[in-house]
Amino acid sequence: MSHDEKPADGYASPPCLAHEIDPAYFDPLGVTPQQAQDVARWRKAERVRLLAERAALSVDTRKAAAIAIAEHLDSLLAQRSIDINGLTISAWWPIKAEIDLRFWLAGLAARGARAALPLVETKAAPLIFREWTPDTRMERGIWNIPVPAEGPDILPDITLSPVVGWDRNGYRLGYGGGYFDRTLAAITPRPLAIGVGLNIAQIATIFPQPHDIAMQTIVTETGPRDPKQD
Template sequence: MQHLSPIKELKKKLRLEALGRRDALVPEFRIEASMRIADFGLAAISLEPGAIVSGFWPIRSEVDLRPLLFGLRERGARLCLPAIIDKQTILFRELVRGAPMIDTGFGTVGPPVEAPVLDPTLMLVPLAAFDVRGHRIGYGAGYYDRAIAHLQIKGVNPRLIGVAFDCQQVETVPDEPHDVPLEAILTESGLRHFS
């Protein structure tokens, strides 16, 4: 049996605790908080014309980003959602009005295979936990870390804004060399930038 490193063990513990707090939020609170997140995001996020924004369709007890995504589209953003290609890779497929949604892995849905693949300039990043320094704990598969690294190799340095509920904050995320800190975190309390 494979043993996790102490950092991985701690991340796993923090992830499970934060997700437990998120799962405990009542649905009515999650809906209200998601609407507040959309309002704060639309008021605070500046976009260049034609910006490509990656978001995510909510699974389990996640923030519902759809009100924010559709508001950003009204401002001229092109939207895309992640699709899991294999055990290592996610790509971002364009989300257009009226297109069918298909199963894209990990319990998520997204645009079909024929949708154009886009390189996001702003990524609204899902996460399990975050700290005051802008470090995040994902769901443990590393898809976003690899996707961000892949974009950077291509010369695309997307702005990274984590989206979560306040209850997902932890004191300190143990960071590793490959971790890329977030520019900001968007919660029901507003948009907080990290230095």
């Protein structure tokens, strides 16, 4: 994640006014360097706000949300007639009060699917994925996040990605490193990309940039939200 540096006499450019932009007039393909810088600053502030809101929720609230999300994921896959037998589904090891779906991942093997976790092998490069079960030997990876210690690289058919924030067009606000977008752009064929987060994390827009890749569906504790169907 990049950090803006503040000169001794203040910012060299005007403060971000992204929150005042009407999303209907924002063209992500016509972003200027100044706009990109303003959006990066706005995202940084919005990320801090959303993470604080999520961290303030009780453990029981987050646990209830995880159970509801797991049920909605099963319903979504059934509605789309997706048989997960033989498929690889990736998710994440929860940090920073993220929704914990490890119980759902652990049950995939009994349904004929395999779970995978992402890890950073090379900084500023696409993620790689390794199979995970509750018995997998773990080690500390980048940012001290537990990752599978060994095993071959595998490609997911379905990717579940945690969202810090999300908008009605399916774009996700992550932690700012760009790893997930970079990974989706590199995988062929592209997996079914599902963003997972809390309903309170919805924002009007993330002001998508050319590198941002929209999720095909966002799933929260209130159910799936397909892009542009609100």
